[in-house]
Amino acid sequence: MRYNVLLKLTAFLFAGVLLNSCEESEWGNGGLELDTDVQIKSFTVDGVEGEINQDENSISVYLPKDTEVNALSPQVEIAEGATITPSAGETTDFSSSEQSPVVFRVENGNLFSEYNVTVQSINAKITSFTIGERQGVIDHEARTINLTVPFGTDLTQLEPDLEYTDGAVISPAAGESLDFSSTVIYTLTFMEETFEYSVTVEEGEEVIPDLVIYNGEDVVPSWWTVGSAGDIASKFENPQVDGINATSYCASIWRNPQDDPWTGGGLGGLDVDPSKYVRFSLMVLKEVAGDVQMEIQGEGAGNQYLKVNYTAENVGKWQQLEFTLPEGHGLTKITTILVAPQIDDTKNDPDFFGHRMYWDQLVALPAGE
Incomplete structure (x- = not known):
């Protein structure tokens, strides 16, 4: 079980000074408590007892199939005197907890612990x-x-x-x-x-389905940083949930004003057949208009650099972009896809201080459509 001391080191050192200089102080009377109980003893949802792993600070609850999990009120048992956030009985949305667990924080005295909680209806596919x-x-x-x-x-x-x-x-x-x-x-x-x-x-003729490469919900490979961009996240809260992109999570990256043109994020370890898939759909949301570059790497040929414009009228909103491999690209297998949120449009703009880009729903589309 992992516990965390709420006080920072500086506060702890300050407490030490008080102990030496003020015998009757709150600290001298044992104000710094390091043996309080911050465990979750039980976690129950709709009468179903969750499985608690105290070593991993995780809780899993499996409800009967087809149970809606977007508004549930867990009953939680903790030590007397402790508090928990979200509160016991508080209505909580667990609809994305399988990919992004809900964090429950228990505090007691100077200690706290955090549990990653997953609640899902039983499902097999x-x-x-x-x-x-x-x-x-x-x-x-x-x-x-x-x-x-x-x-x-x-x-x-x-x-x-x-x-x-x-x-x-x-x-x-x-x-x-x-x-x-x-x-x-x-x-x-x-x-x-x-x-x-x-x-x-x-x-009949072969029907090739769309291939979901990333969707932020149940297909969530980790994006890695390309170049000097920072703060990349594979599961980031969707900043603009709307009819264009109504999912809860997306990928996000921060682009600095002087980053190289190819700076962005990438997904590797792919196995996409370019004889079947030559088009790639990607949802993009940016704070600045301009080109978005997709770089496709693989076997059989050199890297392919594709550009599509993210328009000014869509700034701050989701726009679906489609990138297409050129005829005669020569690739026999696609292994890596890189996305750069801004090319040269703002490179020398003194008023540009960087911006965050979001992308979602990266889907390979059949060549014949």
Whole structure:
């Protein structure tokens, strides 16, 4: 269990002086208490007891499937005399806690502790469904999977490869040969709850789904800083929740006035097929109009530098930008995508003191659309 002393070092040293100079002072009477209890003893939501890990200062609560978690009132037990923020019973939004846990802070005397709390409804998903080279299009809302196979394929004997929630049990089993001439139902069993996906396989041209690379919610790889920009965050509160981008979180980076033109943020470790994906959609919000540069790196060819203008009329608002690889780009695999929030537009502007840029919803789009 990790505890934190509220007093800074300077205050602690000052207390030492008081101890030596004023025997009857508050400090001399034991004002600095270092043995108070700042543990959360129990954490209950809708009658479900959370699992508390005192070593990691974390709490996990799993509610029955389809439970709404955006307005819940936890019941919390702490030591007598301690206080907790948010307060016990206070209505709290846990809808994004799986990616960004809600922090509960317990204070008692001179000590405090903080717990990262995740509350989610039990859920299990099929995350990938492929037959041969073809990939199924998964709709998690409707719990449907649609896949096309080459013309002439025997639909009565197909062996799909599946990926699904770790710890779940699936039936029929992954890799089992099945007759897909009619709809097949797959059932996932997880934490005593069941989830069904309807799978439809047809002969036809390949349907390539959009590929979400980053969305700030459930697909959140870590952006890393490129150049001298600072304060990059992969999960930053959306500063402008609206109809264009209604999600709760986004990525953010601070751009200094004299940063190099290519300064920004990057995502590495990607495996994107440029024969299928040549267009990239990105939500951008900036405080200054100007070009946004996307640099795409990979195998088979040199780096590709793509620029799209973030317009003055959209300053302070989300704008969806689309970047397209040029014909004959030569890439055989995309491994890295870099985004630079401002190129040369403000380089010599004496009134420009830097600005923060936000981006979200980086999606690779099929080449044929």
